[in-house]
Amino acid sequence: MSDEAEQAAETARAWREAAAADGTVLLDGFHALKHALRFGAEVRLAVAEDPDAVLALAAELAPDVAGAVRALLRRAPLGGLVTRVHPTRVAALAVRPDPAAARSALHRMPRRAPVVLLDDPRNLGNVGAVVRLAAGFGATGVVTRGxxxxxxxxxxRAGAGLHYATAVDRVTLESLPPGPLYALDPEGEDIRALTLPDDAVLAFGSERQGLSAELRERADRLVSLPMRRQVSSYNLATSVAMTLFHWGGPPAEDA
Incomplete structure (x- = not known):
């Protein structure tokens, strides 16, 4: 076996060992790796079929983390390590943040930015898109029921590694983060007439069923988004984006 083949085999063994550990998160593609590093993730290993191409991408798109990418990268075929190879042909394994730390951030008051609550979401891609939005707007976090x-x-994957930029957790009705609960509902008050407080919990129903009866009952206020007649609904991520935009986003110094 050549030195290169032996190194690739050793990298594959290290990957499988790390992937089997509890709390391991797959970072699929360069952008996921870039964001995870920017927001303090503990990355155990990064693998690329062509490390030079990935380093060139880092130099162009993310010079702030290029040194960290260089230190982590190992060469190996990705086909046997991941189920679907990302177009950037790089993947990494990171440690999931301590759930207790996320819960502490979500429950800490006073709060400078809302928490997004997804009530029994069904589509994995939608949830990832919401995490990405929450990170971009500087929301305190995203929590899901169900x-x-x-x-x-x-x-x-859909969140592009931005789980590390905001608190992400699963909750029950009994463990919701504190704060006034503003639930999006077609029968609610027009959002344009309201000011959303920074400590709000913004609740969104599932893609098919909408808000559950128990969460609707729990809400302090029901809020509706403007919508043309005969249009039935918005995509979940679109609804979250419109609501966070109305809230206002992070302070200028954080943007």
Whole structure:
């Protein structure tokens, strides 16, 4: 076996060992790796079929983390390590943040930015898109109710590694973060007439069923988004984006 083949085999063994450990998160593609590093993720290993191409991408798009990418990268074929190879042909394994730390951030008051609550979401890609939005707007975090894992690999993929930029957790009705609960509902008050407080919990129903009866009952206010007649609904991520835009986003010094 050549030195290169032996090194690739050793990298594959290290990958499988790390992937089998509890709390391991797959970072699928360069942008997921870039964002995870920017927001303090503990990355165990990064693998690329062509490390030079990935380093060139880092130099062009993310020079702030290029040194960290260089230190982590190992060469190996990705086909046997991940189920679907990202177009940037790089993947990494990181440590999931301590759930207790996320819960502490979500429950800490006073709060400078809302928490987004997804009530029994069904689509993994939608949840990832919401995490990405929440990170961009500087929301305190994203929490989900129901059986969908907000740290599922497909959610992390859709979130482009930005789970590390905001608090992400699964909650029950009894463990909701504190703060006034503003629930999006077609029968609610027009959002344009309201000011959303920084400490709000902004609740969005599932893609098919909308808000659950118990969460609707729990809400302090029901809020509606403007919508043309005969249009039935918005995509979940679109609804979250419109609501966070109305809230106002992070302070200028954080933007």
């Amino acid at each position: 059986d969908l894992d907000p740290w599922h690999p497909n959610v992390v």
